[in-house]
Amino acid sequence: xxxxxxxxxxxxxxxxxxxxxxxxxxxxxxxxxxxxxxxxxxxxxxxxxxxxxxxxxxxxxxxxxxxxxxxxxxxxxxxxxxxxxxxxxxxxxxxxxxxxxxxxxxxxxxxxxxxxxxxxxxxxxxxxxxxxxxxxxxxxxxxxxxxxxxxxxxxxx
Numbered sequence: 001x002x003x004x005x006x007x008x009x010x011x012x013x014x015x016x017x018x019x020x021x022x023x024x025x026x027x028x029x030x031x032x033x034x035x036x037x038x039x040x041x042x043x044x045x046x047x048x049x050x051x052x053x054x055x056x057x058x059x060x061x062x063x064x065x066x067x068x069x070x071x072x073x074x075x076x077x078x079x080x081x082x083x084x085x086x087x088x089x090x091x092x093x094x095x096x097x098x099x100x101x102x103x104x105x106x107x108x109x110x111x112x113x114x115x116x117x118x119x120x121x122x123x124x125x126x127x128x129x130x131x132x133x134x135x136x137x138x139x140x141x142x143x144x145x146x147x148x149x150x151x152x153x154x155x156x157x
Contacts, residue, residue, distance in 0.1 A: 064078070140156070
């Protein structure tokens with residue numbers, strides 16, 4: 001029984017800790033290629049819009065999309081899978097602003113943010129939407145100041 005729990009914990013944390021993608025607001029070239037990411041399926045997808053490209057990374061039943069503007073900067077991320085990714089890693093410099101706003105929102109509503117199945121946090125520099133339930137987590141984050149002109153964020157989801 002102890003081994004089964006260990007395997008569950010290891011598999012649940014694989015996506016969130018082993019795959020190093022570019023951070024929101026960072027250059028798409030800033031990825032650290034580790035052994036697990038090399039084994040992941042990575043595909044560039046046409047966005048149908050010349051203002052950005054989408055890089056899709058699939059591994060261990062999880063999918064992470066990076067939306068990259070013409071300058072090569074990640075302006076949005078979306079994810080889906082059994083577990084939530086490590087937002088501290090993927091939001092990069094935006095994480096502290098996001099976390100402070102998330103905590104303030106939780107206090108104002110007197111609810112713990114983790115108990116909410118849908119949570120949208122909007123700050124001056126980042127918007128994050130997390131939703132789902134155990135084994136079906138998905139979300140979207142973007143930096144409004146980096147979204148290319150003429151691109152609707154609603155079209156990215």
